[in-house]
Amino acid sequence: MKLGLIGCGNIGKFLLQAINKDEFLPGGKISSIYTRRKESSSQLAKEFDAQFYGDIESFLTSDIDLVIEVATIEAAREYALKVLKSEKDLLLSSIGVMADATFEEKAGELCRKNKVRVFLPSGAIGGLDILKSAKAVNGLKSVSLTTRKPPSALTEAVSLENETILFKGSAAEAIKQFPRNINVAIVLSLAGLGVENTKVTIIADPNVVKNNHLIEAWGSFGNLKVEIENDPMPNNPKTSYLASLSILATLQNKERMVQIG
Ligand SMILES: NC(=O)C1=CN([C@@H]2O[C@H](COP(=O)(O)OP(=O)(O)OC[C@H]3O[C@@H](n4cnc5c(N)ncnc54)[C@H](O)[C@@H]3O)[C@@H](O)[C@H]2O)C=CC1
Ligand SMILES: O=C([O-])CC(=O)C(=O)O
Numbered sequence: 001m002k003l004g005l006i007g008c009g010n011i012g013k014f015l016l017q018a019i020n021k022d023e024f025l026p027g028g029k030i031s032s033i034y035t036r037r038k039e040s041s042s043q044l045a046k047e048f049d050a051q052f053y054g055d056i057e058s059f060l061t062s063d064i065d066l067v068i069e070v071a072t073i074e075a076a077r078e079y080a081l082k083v084l085k086s087e088k089d090l091l092l093s094s095i096g097v098m099a100d101a102t103f104e105e106k107a108g109e110l111c112r113k114n115k116v117r118v119f120l121p122s123g124a125i126g127g128l129d130i131l132k133s134a135k136a137v138n139g140l141k142s143v144s145l146t147t148r149k150p151p152s153a154l155t156e157a158v159s160l161e162n163e164t165i166l167f168k169g170s171a172a173e174a175i176k177q178f179p180r181n182i183n184v185a186i187v188l189s190l191a192g193l194g195v196e197n198t199k200v201t202i203i204a205d206p207n208v209v210k211n212n213h214l215i216e217a218w219g220s221f222g223n224l225k226v227e228i229e230n231d232p233m234p235n236n237p238k239t240s241y242l243a244s245l246s247i248l249a250t251l252q253n254k255e256r257m258v259q260i261g
Contacts (some may be wrong), residue, residue, distance in 0.1 A: 003063040006079055007071025008041050010236040011093060014244040016048040025251050034059035036173040041090060060086040068247065073097050073179045084110035091119040093247060095183045099195045121250040124240035125184045125213045127226035129190040129261045135192060139220030143192040144199040145185050148212040151204040151236040154181055163205040171198040178202060180238055181249040211240045
């Protein structure tokens with residue numbers, strides 16, 4: 001599997017190390033990197049035996065089968081459809097871009113036309129398998145997400161003394177207000193009740209050091225409660241380590257003949 005990377009921050013560097021150096025994806029290699037930072041990315045490309053591209057067109061015509069986006073929602077909006085038009089599979093970390101139903105539809109159409117696929121990893125949360133099963137006979141009635149992070153992981157603005165609710169509303173509105181923090185709400189919505197019907201609360205809490213996500217749901221299957229206490233990535237407290245692991249796991253599972261879950 002020949003892979004291309006859009007963005008090369010925390011998750012990108014994790015993937016370069018895990019795939020190109022530590023060989024956690026047998027037969028896989030990140031061979032092309034596209035970013036807007038020529039100097040630092042050329043250096044990284046050299047270190048991990050990949051090729052750096054400063055323009056998206058030559059990146060997309062390079063010899064790759066699948067593109068991994070690990071940049072931002074804006075970057076995903078700008079490049080995702082181009083990736084599918086160029087007949088490459090796509091794995092998105094900035095899943096928030098899929099909150100836009102028209103965009104999701106266009107992506108689906110391009111997939112059908114060009115026989116390519118989009119992968120949306122579970123990221124920093126879990127329990128999506130249960131929501132998908134619950135939804136199979138329209139039996140899912142309620143889904144909510146409560147995200148609790150240290151203030152530094154949510155806002156640059158103030159240092160808080162007490163826990164503070166920063167947001168309460170739909171997943172659609174949450175991703176508009178917190179595009180760097182709540183991609184998990186959109187994958188949860190896609191697996192469950194959609195962006196308008198998925199309830200989100202975001203709390204900045206000076207008493208926690210981990211990124212905590214609590215998912216609660218109920219329906220004809222029963223009740224669901226999943227709580228994840230995520231260790232943050234060492235160099236970016238906004239991002240949970242599990243988000244990086246879930247991208248690697250999605251790539252590993254993609255090739256398996258026996259699919260689990
Ligand atoms: N699904 C999930 O559970 C999670 C998803 N994310 C998503 O993953 C993204 C990456 O996370 P990190 O690596 O921790 O962020 P980061 O901030 O460490 O790295 C992002 C990189 O993307 C680059 N970039 C930004 N705009 C770009 C553009 N237009 N073209 C090319 N490169 C561009 C930046 O220069 C930076 O190096 C986040 O922005 C977020 O959207 C993050 C955490 C969890
Ligand atoms: O990493 C996390 O805990 C969640 C996150 O930032 C996101 O969903 O964008």
